[in-house]
Amino acid sequence: MAKLSTKDLQNGSLAEAVAARMRELLIAGEFAPGQKLSEQTVAGQFEVSRNTLREVFRLLTSQRLLKHIANRGVFVVAPDEAAVIDIYRVRSVIQKGAVQATVKGHPALARMRVLSEQAKQASSVGNWRQVGTINMEFHRAMVELSDSPRLSACFDLVLAELRLVFGQLKDAAHLHEPYIELNACLVRTLEDGEIPAAVLQLEAYLLRSERGVLAALQRKIG
Amino acid sequence: MAKLSTKDLQNGSLAEAVAARMRELLIAGEFAPGQKLSEQTVAGQFEVSRNTLREVFRLLTSQRLLKHIANRGVFVVAPDEAAVIDIYRVRSVIQKGAVQATVKGHPALARMRVLSEQAKQASSVGNWRQVGTINMEFHRAMVELSDSPRLSACFDLVLAELRLVFGQLKDAAHLHEPYIELNACLVRTLEDGEIPAAVLQLEAYLLRSERGVLAALQRKIG
DNA sequence: GAATTCATATTGTTGAACAATCATACCTGT
DNA sequence: ACAGGTATGATTGTTCAACAATATGAATTC
Numbered sequence: 001m002a003k004l005s006t007k008d009l010q011n012g013s014l015a016e017a018v019a020a021r022m023r024e025l026l027i028a029g030e031f032a033p034g035q036k037l038s039e040q041t042v043a044g045q046f047e048v049s050r051n052t053l054r055e056v057f058r059l060l061t062s063q064r065l066l067k068h069i070a071n072r073g074v075f076v077v078a079p080d081e082a083a084v085i086d087i088y089r090v091r092s093v094i095q096k097g098a099v100q101a102t103v104k105g106h107p108a109l110a111r112m113r114v115l116s117e118q119a120k121q122a123s124s125v126g127n128w129r130q131v132g133t134i135n136m137e138f139h140r141a142m143v144e145l146s147d148s149p150r151l152s153a154c155f156d157l158v159l160a161e162l163r164l165v166f167g168q169l170k171d172a173a174h175l176h177e178p179y180i181e182l183n184a185c186l187v188r189t190l191e192d193g194e195i196p197a198a199v200l201q202l203e204a205y206l207l208r209s210e211r212g213v214l215a216a217l218q219r220k221i222g
Numbered sequence: 223m224a225k226l227s228t229k230d231l232q233n234g235s236l237a238e239a240v241a242a243r244m245r246e247l248l249i250a251g252e253f254a255p256g257q258k259l260s261e262q263t264v265a266g267q268f269e270v271s272r273n274t275l276r277e278v279f280r281l282l283t284s285q286r287l288l289k290h291i292a293n294r295g296v297f298v299v300a301p302d303e304a305a306v307i308d309i310y311r312v313r314s315v316i317q318k319g320a321v322q323a324t325v326k327g328h329p330a331l332a333r334m335r336v337l338s339e340q341a342k343q344a345s346s347v348g349n350w351r352q353v354g355t356i357n358m359e360f361h362r363a364m365v366e367l368s369d370s371p372r373l374s375a376c377f378d379l380v381l382a383e384l385r386l387v388f389g390q391l392k393d394a395a396h397l398h399e400p401y402i403e404l405n406a407c408l409v410r411t412l413e414d415g416e417i418p419a420a421v422l423q424l425e426a427y428l429l430r431s432e433r434g435v436l437a438a439l440q441r442k443i444g
Numbered sequence: 445g446a447a448t449t450c451a452t453a454t455t456g457t458t459g460a461a462c463a464a465t466c467a468t469a470c471c472t473g474t
Numbered sequence: 475a476c477a478g479g480t481a482t483g484a485t486t487g488t489t490c491a492a493c494a495a496t497a498t499g500a501a502t503t504c
Binding site: 012013051054055058059062070086087090091092094096097116146147148149150151153154158196 | 233235273277278281283290308309311312314315316318320368369370371373376379380417
Binding site: 259294295 | 485486503
């Protein structure tokens with residue numbers, strides 16, 4: 001297990017700082033899916049009290065990264081096939097809803113262009129980890145086209161869950177690679193204001209991506 | 223202030239039971255919007271320890287019914303115009319997405335029919351409070367057409383927030399009344415499998431409802 | 445080998461204590 | 475009188491220790 005130092009003082013409370021740190025570890029796949037997290041043990045590892053860790057657990061449980069079972073403790077979520085399918089259903093509804101509300105010249109659209117180009121650069125260098133991060137940001141920007149903080153919040157939840165899935169797969173490194181060009185293409189279509197075409201491209205992207213994730217999941221878990 | 227007895231032992235933990243009880247009170251408008259909730263005071267009112275109440279606050283904060291400000295405490299949320307607009311944007315995206323995925327003979331559709339008729343009955347008796355509750359259930363059932371637990375969860379959040387708005391309005395009693403017939407009509411359209419027509423009806427419903435809520439909000443606050 | 449009982453460990457909850465931070469009233473100086 | 479700073483008091487953030495309630499696992503019994 002990696003070092004669990006949380007000396008890096010984030011703004012806000014200690015519980016939030018630990019939650020943020022633990023979130024990173026979870027998404028990085030440092031914990032096994034389904035693993036039970038003992039309050040005493042984890043509190044010791046993060047050097048916080050049990051009460052504070054409980055608040056951390058509540059935080060991460062509400063973000064669907066942990067699962068709380070009464071009188072049994074908290075466990076790392078283990079997303080299965082159904083979860084992935086559901087996640088992509090949410091993505092489809094929300095992202096299509098956002099794209100359909102696109103107005104030309106929206107700052108989020110400019111951000112999508114920048115991120116799309118950054119992804120191309122990162123992939124040319126072979127930094128697949130960063131490609132994944134940028135890709136996530138790209139899709140977050142897409143949802144921000146809807147100018148809806150609540151839709152963005154909901155989307156962030158499923159995206160975090162999806163990142164957890166990626167982290168739990170072993171070879172997820174260049175799982176995003178084929179979609180860099182699709183993203184760039186989508187940006188152009190949106191900048192031209194061709195909404196229906198953009199929706200079709202998005203649907204194609206989501207379908208391919210979902211299949212890829214499901215395949216990788218079945219390959220590793222069976 | 224009303225009695226805060228939480229003797230009714232729900233299943234699950236005490237914190238969850240208190241959170242459920244407090245949720246009811248919040249939605250019933252028993253707390254003023256923007257009101258500060260002192261840990262010591264509220265813990266005393268619910269007869270739980272401060273630590274337990276903190277977990278309750280975390281729960282309700284993650285449900286967007288309370289707002290937590292670091293080192294300042296938690297406050298009852300005070301949804302403004304922008305919040306209502308955003309809530310209806312989420313409703314539009316999610317409910318339209320669900321309706322578009324409707325398959326004939328879905329159990330949720332049958333449930334919508336039942337609820338629509340129950341609403342008609344309740345309104346004929348003049349039980350507006352129940353009309354509101356049934357109406358909420360009706361729309362929840364609509365989202366369940368999508369067979370997506372995550373979309374349902376997200377929808378439940380915004381619906382709870384909307385109920386909080388209703389609770390904070392004083393004359394929100396028969397705010398749902400004009401929509402009983404629209405709901406019944408929408409059920410018929412869906413049962414006939416005419417998805418596009420149903421989407422149009424839903425859009426009309428949401429637009430009218432949003433305007434009604436915004437008007438009531440400005441009447442009472444602005 | 446299956447079911448029951450008992451012992452152990454973990455979670456759920458409480459109360460008290462202290463540090464850190466914020467709000468308020470008071471005071472000072474010009 | 476007023477702006478600014480300071481001290482005081484109250485509230486939140488965090489930790490610790492203890493106990494009750496519940497689940498886990500092993501030993502026992504049939």
